[in-house]
Amino acid sequence: MQKPTKICYILPDYNKNTDSHFFHLYELLEELSKKIDIFLIVEKSNVGHVEIGKKSYVQKFKFVPLRFLESFFAILYARFLGYRNFYTHYCYIGGVNAAIVSRLSGGKSYYWNCEPNWLLKRSLFSQIGLNLSLKLSSFLVTCGETMKKGYAEHCNLKLDKIKVIPNWVNLDRFKRADSKDKNSRAAGSRPAGQKTKNILFVHWLSERKGAHLLVPIVLNLCSRVDSINPNLRKFKFLIIGGGPLKEKILEEVRNNKIDDFIEVLGEIPNKEIIKYYAMADIFIMPSLLEGFGRVLLEAMAMGIPYVSSDTTSAREISSPIAQKFLVRPGDIEGFAEKILTLLKNQDIYDRFRQEELEKIKEYSLDNTVNKFINLFI
DSSP: OOOOOEEEEEEEEEOTTOOSTHHHHHHHHHHHTTTSEEEEEEEEESSSOOOOSSEEEEOOOOSHHHHHHHHHHHHHHHHHTTOOEEEEESOHHHHHHHHHHHHHHTOEEEEEOOSOGGGSOOOHHHHHHHHHHHHHSSEEEESOHHHHHHHHHHSOOOGGGEEEOOOOBOTTTSOOOOTTOOSOTTTTOOOTTOOSEEEEEESOOSTTTTGGGHHHHHHHHHHHHHHHOGGGGOEEEEEEOOSTTHHHHHHHHHHTTOTTTEEEEEOOOGGGTHHHHHTOSEEEEOOSSOSSOHHHHHHHHTTOOEEEEOOTTHHHHSOHHHHTTEEOTTOHHHHHHHHHHHHHOHHHHHHHHHHHHHHGGGGBHHHHHHHHHHTTO
């Protein structure tokens, strides 16, 4: 009888109420734990024990040198128990230690990163940690072919050292309910008789994510609508997320007297985010830099046409019609124009929905579980 695959998975953070993509990781780990033997090491958590996999360990120390040593010995203990495959999601301390332990003991280390790091400014500590994780690990795992080529070109990595596992979405969780269900927004239905079109933004409120462009896009869209058909002014931007630009956006909304067109909702846990997607007609992702843009997968799964920056992997994951709604990063007029097209052209809107609901099947959680396990076979 074949022995089950054994993986030591190193996770930087565990918080069930997170508003980040990490909630998708928890779902992946829970599904993986049904099929393979997982030893989970968590660098920090808001709970003392994480019940995922056969074994788990939550690190105790916060002081970096002690965190490094604790991480090293936790990984070494996993190796002692027979775990020879180590998979680290983003964290540098875990990535470096997993690479060292696997090199010394005959194991393999896989380091996940899906950011265009060659375009980012990092602290010296972060840059050293990233470089060591990339160079020492057996393999880099990233989210798409575009990112794979980027790492090979800018980080001097051989293509055969880079594996690809796309991001994913749980299609059982992110789905529209039957349109006959008039009472449940959270289930994915539209409120009966709703006329206002909701345009949804879900991301960290920072310049990198294009949050500073939201108010200018609204103002430009209002101007365009007024010159074409004032009746199209029945729209509202729902802005979800925390971050350094939240107060600035609120101030800009007040100064421009556009409270009727923008509502800033703040941070929403990912496990509760579906009800806001269910209220949305259009999704917007104006990021200046983006490795993959998992929020696009969430919008696709909910059948919400989107206007997105044409960054890194966005074109790779978009259907043919969706690719026509990718805009040069920072192009305020382009975003307003594409949003207006979706507001006024029902045929294009409907075709967009049909194509993305078919395309999203490629990025299901079930597909990713199988691809992940195949990494180690």
